[in-house]
Amino acid sequence: MDLAPLLAAGVPLLGWTAHSTFLARRLTTARRDPLTGLLTRDGFTARAERLIRRHPERTTVLLIDLDDFKAVNDTHGHAAGDAVLAATAQRLAAWCGTDGIAARLGGDEFAAVVLDAEHRVPALRGQLMHPVGFGTELLPIRASVGTSHPATLLLTEALSAADRQMYADKPGARTARRR
Structure with a gap:
């Protein structure tokens, strides 16, 4: 042969x-953020849109921003900032569990789409407020969290609504949008 x-x-x-x-x-x-292991914006978008389409009535969209994160980097160094980002990602992923998708959108901004989560959001806020250990220090952190329930099946609209609520949640409750 x-x-x-x-x-x-x-x-x-x-x-x-x-x-x-x-x-x-x-x-x-x-599609994975190398520091946190969470999905990036590109990896998150398709999965989040699919989850919203499948369960629009059960879906909560969250946007999370770390308050005064620049001060952590400026005061304690970028390694400390990385530790805060990694801890935030771990807490968010654990909170989402198997019923959601978490992502790091960039910088100190995170997002999640989770099923049946509205009653669990206060617990997430509490978890995100716990100090992060770095060396011999405990770094205080604060996170602003905005939520929305997609009235339409568009992730961008739900993220915009969560963004507005998140900025209302920030210290001083600035009404002006960033950028």
Whole structure:
């Protein structure tokens, strides 16, 4: 039996399979924040929209922003800031559990879409207020949390509503939007 035709077809197929696997892994990695392990905005959006479409009446959209986070970096250094971000991500992911999706959108801003969570939001606020250990110090943190229930199936509208509520929750309750 002549193996040349099988090898001629099999080798490229093996190469394409390896390349596809490599690209899939790279894409998965690109959709995860390397510091926190949470989804990035791109990885979060598709999954969150799917969850909202499947369960619009049970979905809560949250936006979380760490208050005065810049002061942590300026006072204690970026390693301390990284510790605060990682602890926040861990607390948010644990709170979401298997009923939700958590993401780090960028900087000190996080988001989540969770099923049947409205009554659990106060517990999340409390968890996010616990100081974060860094070396021999306990770093005080405060987080503002905004929630919304998607009246439509659009994630962007739900995030905008949560953003408005989050800024109303901030210390001093500034009414002006950032940026």
